[in-house]
Amino acid sequence: MKIAVLPGDGIGTEIVAEAVRVLEVLDLKFEMETALVGGVAYDAHGHPLPEATLKLAKEADAILFGAVGDWKYDKLERQFRPEQAILGLRKNLGLFANFRPAICYEQLTHASSLKPELVSGLDILIIRELTGDIYFGQPRGRRSSPDGHFPGAEEAFDTMRYSRPEIERIAHVAFQAARKRNKRVTSVDKANVLETFQLWKDVVTEVGQQYPDVKLDHMYVDNAAMQLVKQPKYFDVVVTGNMFGDILSDEAAMLTGSIGMLPSASLNAGNQGLYEPSHGSAPDIAGKGVANPLATILSAAMMLRFSLNQPQAADRIESAVQDVLAQGLRTADIYSDGTTKVGTRAMGDAVVAAI
Amino acid sequence: MKIAVLPGDGIGTEIVAEAVRVLEVLDLKFEMETALVGGVAYDAHGHPLPEATLKLAKEADAILFGAVGDWKYDKLERQFRPEQAILGLRKNLGLFANFRPAICYEQLTHASSLKPELVSGLDILIIRELTGDIYFGQPRGRRSSPDGHFPGAEEAFDTMRYSRPEIERIAHVAFQAARKRNKRVTSVDKANVLETFQLWKDVVTEVGQQYPDVKLDHMYVDNAAMQLVKQPKYFDVVVTGNMFGDILSDEAAMLTGSIGMLPSASLNAGNQGLYEPSHGSAPDIAGKGVANPLATILSAAMMLRFSLNQPQAADRIESAVQDVLAQGLRTADIYSDGTTKVGTRAMGDAVVAAI
Numbered sequence: 001m002k003i004a005v006l007p008g009d010g011i012g013t014e015i016v017a018e019a020v021r022v023l024e025v026l027d028l029k030f031e032m033e034t035a036l037v038g039g040v041a042y043d044a045h046g047h048p049l050p051e052a053t054l055k056l057a058k059e060a061d062a063i064l065f066g067a068v069g070d071w072k073y074d075k076l077e078r079q080f081r082p083e084q085a086i087l088g089l090r091k092n093l094g095l096f097a098n099f100r101p102a103i104c105y106e107q108l109t110h111a112s113s114l115k116p117e118l119v120s121g122l123d124i125l126i127i128r129e130l131t132g133d134i135y136f137g138q139p140r141g142r143r144s145s146p147d148g149h150f151p152g153a154e155e156a157f158d159t160m161r162y163s164r165p166e167i168e169r170i171a172h173v174a175f176q177a178a179r180k181r182n183k184r185v186t187s188v189d190k191a192n193v194l195e196t197f198q199l200w201k202d203v204v205t206e207v208g209q210q211y212p213d214v215k216l217d218h219m220y221v222d223n224a225a226m227q228l229v230k231q232p233k234y235f236d237v238v239v240t241g242n243m244f245g246d247i248l249s250d251e252a253a254m255l256t257g258s259i260g261m262l263p264s265a266s267l268n269a270g271n272q273g274l275y276e277p278s279h280g281s282a283p284d285i286a287g288k289g290v291a292n293p294l295a296t297i298l299s300a301a302m303m304l305r306f307s308l309n310q311p312q313a314a315d316r317i318e319s320a321v322q323d324v325l326a327q328g329l330r331t332a333d334i335y336s337d338g339t340t341k342v343g344t345r346a347m348g349d350a351v352v353a354a355i
Numbered sequence: 356m357k358i359a360v361l362p363g364d365g366i367g368t369e370i371v372a373e374a375v376r377v378l379e380v381l382d383l384k385f386e387m388e389t390a391l392v393g394g395v396a397y398d399a400h401g402h403p404l405p406e407a408t409l410k411l412a413k414e415a416d417a418i419l420f421g422a423v424g425d426w427k428y429d430k431l432e433r434q435f436r437p438e439q440a441i442l443g444l445r446k447n448l449g450l451f452a453n454f455r456p457a458i459c460y461e462q463l464t465h466a467s468s469l470k471p472e473l474v475s476g477l478d479i480l481i482i483r484e485l486t487g488d489i490y491f492g493q494p495r496g497r498r499s500s501p502d503g504h505f506p507g508a509e510e511a512f513d514t515m516r517y518s519r520p521e522i523e524r525i526a527h528v529a530f531q532a533a534r535k536r537n538k539r540v541t542s543v544d545k546a547n548v549l550e551t552f553q554l555w556k557d558v559v560t561e562v563g564q565q566y567p568d569v570k571l572d573h574m575y576v577d578n579a580a581m582q583l584v585k586q587p588k589y590f591d592v593v594v595t596g597n598m599f600g601d602i603l604s605d606e607a608a609m610l611t612g613s614i615g616m617l618p619s620a621s622l623n624a625g626n627q628g629l630y631e632p633s634h635g636s637a638p639d640i641a642g643k644g645v646a647n648p649l650a651t652i653l654s655a656a657m658m659l660r661f662s663l664n665q666p667q668a669a670d671r672i673e674s675a676v677q678d679v680l681a682q683g684l685r686t687a688d689i690y691s692d693g694t695t696k697v698g699t700r701a702m703g704d705a706v707v708a709a710i
């Protein structure tokens with residue numbers, strides 16, 4: 001078994017280092033190999049996803065990813081910007097199924113913007129399709145407007161697309177995930193306006209008939225954005241497309257108040273996966289040793305469970321994280337009165353010790 | 356001056372009736388004419404936006420709109436569903452500028468899902484482009500997939516498009532609105548992924564140079580969905596496209612906790628406008644006399660200010676609404692201990708009396 005370790009930019013190096021230490025202490029049989037990705041890869045090799053990094057990622061059983069991006073790359077042409085690395089990995093590895101849990105840890109409930117009673121015990125799983133939709137749909141570009149309000153004017157365009165088998169496979173992922181949880185799936189669409197999401201709704205409904213034990217409902221994306229605020233605990237599994245999933249998964253993550261705790265997984269049909277924290281590269285605090293490594297450590301746990309077939313090891317990491325929270329250890333992002341503030345390294349130490 | 360009154364479905368009739376009474380008591384010189392729209396229009400004439408209704412709307416200086424939609428029309432072909440009426444009005448009247456305030460009334464702060472300190476005094480103005488983007492972009496439809504992951508499979512597609520002049524005109528609306536407020540505009544895009552929103556960002560930046568007194572910043576839509584939850588008071592004016600605006604304006608409305616209080620305006624280049632509450636048709640409480648008419652009454656105030664050039668009359672309505680809140684009158688949706696629960700009609704009576 002081989003893990004590609006891609007720390008990336010900003011706090012990526014620091015947080016991935018802690019996850020790697022946690023993996024090492026478990027003493028399992030796998031190899032880890034590190035490579036550059038994102039802005040640092042562009043600086044070294046002129047491309048955010050160099051050939052060698054892509055090759056390593058393809059050969060690996062799983063990828064442990066930190067974060068990419070920094071203001072200083074904002075002026076680059078789009079194809080050279082750090083985030084193209086993550087889009088390139090998703091596309092080249094066919095990582096179509098993105099798992100984004102939004103969990104509110106009991107000890108961190110107070111950190112949420114929402115009133116505690118609305119988020120305490122919150123546990124949503126957002127399943128976002130990750131290789132289709134308007135993210136990758138061709139054609140796209142700039143041109144002289146062929147018709148519409150201002151014919152002849154400069155115009156930019158993108159294409160939203162989903163095919164039936166693309167929708168079917170992500171729907172199956174959602175229903176199967178729901179079976180292991182509270183057996184409820186909410187499919188989010190905009191079928192009242194978009195052709196793409198009328199097909200989405202039709203196909204999810206059809207696939208749902210194969211899962212009579214799972215309760216399916218449908219919600220328009222604007223309403224979903226509201227209900228997440230109004231009654232987040234309404235949701236169990238949410239399944240949606242790439243664009244809507246981008247927005248709703250971030251909204252849901254922020255509802256918990258502790259985005260520094262939230263892991264994510266992106267899987268392909270062969271269960272090869274990319275694992276990364278839900279938060280970004282936070283260039284403002286990079287190198288200061290204060291970033292929260294727990295989302296990355298929990299991403300490593302997801303990796304053990306989903307791609308490396310080591311569920312017990314995953315459990316050990318997850319209960320170690322619960323232990324350090326119970327001990328009152330907190331990085332700055334989740335610190336509150338009466339708890340003990342620690343840095344990135346000390347938090348990693350504590351998890352290692354708890355294992 | 357002529358107002359087209361389109362009550363629509365569900366609670367539409369009840370809430371518009373109260374707004375009409377408020378307008379009448381102001382004793383201004385204008386004519387009002389009522390027509391069917393939405394599901395009730397489909398039932399009567401086989402189309403949610405009958406020719407006669409469209410003609411009336413086009414001839415009027417302003418449209419006072421209730422709400423459309425009911426579960427019972429869900430099975431109709433898309434072109435006959437109630438929401439096509441609102442899309443048809445936007446398109447045919449060129450109502451490209453949608454104003455969606457998200458205001459947290461001091462007396463209703465507790466009704467928010469968010470902690471009071473995060474929303475007290477909240478006053479965001481979301482300006483959503485309303486006649487372009489993927490809502491109306493051609494081509495769109497179903498076909499056999501020409502390429503991509505599953506060539507030959509059934510696929511549905513839509514086109515996201517914006518031309519430079521479409522972006523310019525909505526940007527001007529946003530900067531001008533900001534000048535009357537706190538002089539800050541946040542433009543929301545997804546320029547890191549979409550061609551359309553790279554052009555959006557470029558053009559908004561250019562237009563911004565004509566407003567050196569207004570501070571412009573840019574935010575990705577996923578981040579905006581998060582920051583609305585984390586620090587809603589960060590925002591003053593938000594300007595964005597049709598699709599992102601649909602999602603973010605509803606999220607922001609729900610943050611206030613009192614969507615029953617929020618009006619909206621949709622204007623064209625000639626200041627002809629459609630005015631409607633931000634909430635929907637609420638078929639579950641229709642006909643019971645319990646719906647909150649205040650968002651519709653406040654929409655009538657926006658109409659007087661934006662389309663009918665009667666700012667004093669608008670002020671009178673708005674302070675009357677403040678008065679009834681100060682009197683402790685509340686419809687069921689905003690009721691809390693220690694206040695007086697009233698129905699739709701009684702709330703209308705109170706506003707009329709306060710004027």
Ligand SMILES: CC(C)[C@H](C(=O)O)[C@@H](O)C(=O)O
Nearest residue numbers: 083084086087246547548577
């Ligand atoms: C960096 C960006 C391209 C990416 C996306 O939009 O998918 C990010 O927001 C995410 O959610 O992983």
Ligand SMILES: CC(C)[C@H](C(=O)O)[C@@H](O)C(=O)O
Nearest residue numbers: 192193222438439441442601
């Ligand atoms: C009813 C629907 C077509 C409409 C939209 O998506 O624009 C509604 O959600 C709105 O925001 O006015």
